[in-house]
Amino acid sequence: VSQSAFARSQDSLQRYALALEATNDGLWNCDIESDVVVCTPRYWEMLGRQPQADISVDEWRSWVHPDDRARLAAVMAEHFETNRPYDLELRILTGTGAYRWYRARGRTIRGDQGRIVGHAGTLADVHAAREASDALMRSEARFRDIAETLSDWIWEIDVNLAFTYCTGGLLGVLGFAPDELIGRSLLDLVMPDEAASALGLADHVRRTHEAFSGIEIPCAHKQGRRVLLQVSGRPLYTAAGQYCGFRGVASDVTQRRALEEQLRQTQKMDALGTLAGGIAHDFNNILAALLGYVELASWDVAAGSRPAGHLQEALAAGERARDLVAQILAFSRRDSTEATSVDLALVVREVLKLLRASLPSTIEIVQRAAADLPAITGNATQIHQVVMNLCVNAEYAMRGQPSGRLEIDLALVTGAGTDVGSSEHGRFVRLQVRDTGTGLAPETAGRLFEPFFTTKPVGEGTGMGLSVVHGIVLAHGGVVRARQADGGGALFEVLLPVAAPAVPVATEELPSVKRAATILVVDDEPQLAMMVGHVLGRLGYEPTMCTSSLDALDRFTRAPGAFDLVVTDQTMPGLTGDRLAAELHRVRPELPIVLCTGFSHQLSQERAKELQLAALLYKPYDMGELARAIREALTPDLKVRGSIPTP
């Protein structure tokens, strides 16, 4: 019975083979009882093997790639159980010794009473398609990995602006898991009161279907805070060319924009400071004449007369103008900080002692200071002014309230928690002044530190107090900022870098010293002064930078023993370098002075000798030259022994 069934199936095979010639598939037929597989010529051709009349099932199975055998067995087992045709891809060893991918489809052939007598099927060469699909899968995995590890966030939206796909970067950017966003509208993410840019984008997307790039949209983080997203996208089309949405990338540019704004603000303040400093002294001269003539006139009018009263008012106004100029000068006086070690806790105590007498008793003062706060380097008078101005400002904000609280906190913070550009060693003393007043309106917060910006009524404030704070803090390498305090009121925060311990750094390239000698660096170019100071600091010296020769002379004459050496530029307003050198030598004839000059014809070696300079350097000089000149000047016997290491 079985024979005839198999023979019948063999007949069928031949008939089907003819029919299937067109499909390019190979056919096979397997007899269970005889364990013989019969295949069509096309089958053998595909495997690159010589046709065999019949092969055993085991032999055939041995051609299957070892990694695919278990899968094959599982598929067959399932097939025998369910009797559903099977269809799988597997690798088979070809006549060339290489494996290729084939698609095998088949089913069992049943005889009388449904008994399985064999099975038959087709084989198709799918190697090229399979390789292509593997490559595609690898490529997909690669892009998925990239998309998911990006800190930026990749998204897709449909024609209704609803999200259809989001990468994990979303969690970092906006705090949502991708699943939370799928199906929600793009507009759900937008900061409610800043929807204009998003609505514009939505309109563009709906109407034009054109790619866009670099659009900035203020969005709301899951926790409510504002995140500025920069978004780019391009339209998506179905295979049929139908528009079906957009795909793009969004980056969080909140921090970048904030830093840019900070930089712009700093530049603006710098410009204003320079401008204010420039006009302030002219203004003093004008006021001198104005006030002088008013006073002269008052001598000639009868005391108690009406003109005398008017002149008195004019004098009072002039005095207010004079105070204002003094404040402008304080704001612009960035370079004349005389740095000493300042204990901020002590300054705060002093200010509060002064303030307590003048503050109404309805204002409670709370002072907290971390134990063992390190000192900062700065000008004690100016730091005093910073604390004073902030406290007075806080008091003003609480005026007219039945009660209030002024809180002053001092703490040590590290650079990581401050988002301030790093200080050398990353540690800051943080001063916080918090009031329970009216708080900060968002529109004024950005302008608080501008000179002449004030929210006080005319006559109650000049608008200089906070800009003076800003100027001083900046000159100390610190940061000042303001924000709405939790629970209302304003919070002002000042970060001042902790004084760096002098650590001598020896480098192989530059001669260095063991002892920390103090050096006064004088150059009217602040950048140059800073650069030289920085290099000298690296070499283990203690530099003091001065951007005015007159200021340098002033410092020196007040403490002639404070400096071991002076490095000065030649061309400077006020007092040129050679004249400064002559003045310094009047006070201390043995003081070593290194003069740097840009134009060789300005100062001859003869004049240098006459001035008894330790060294005359011509610009541009390299820092090795400067270091050697300083080292020789400080240890003159080195020169005689000739043991200076060459840079």
Next chain:
Amino acid sequence: MAPILVIDDDRQARGVVRSALERAGYEVREACDGSEGARLARTERPALVITDILMPNKEGLEVIRELQEGHRSLPIIAMSGGSQWMPPDALLRLATYFGAQRTLLKPFSLADLLDAVRSVLGPDGPTLEA
């Protein structure tokens, strides 16, 4: 009495000092920069020099230095409103270091000016009331 020499490049500032001093009974000479001031100091033999610090041609500090070297007992009052590079108090400190007896921070009151002049020349000079 020998005159008081006022050196300032600002005409109005010079004028107001002159007027106040004359009103108080002093005789006054004016110079509009450091060079002229130094020259007049030699030829006019003033009892006192009142000089600004930052001026064209020759600066006040140089004038003070020069006058000190030529005529050590000549009293000098320095006045300044500061400069773009330096606050006035620091400039005035320098002036003292160079040899000025008294300093005046611009803008100053004329009463302060006359106080300073009297403190240098002595109380026996002319007075407003005289």
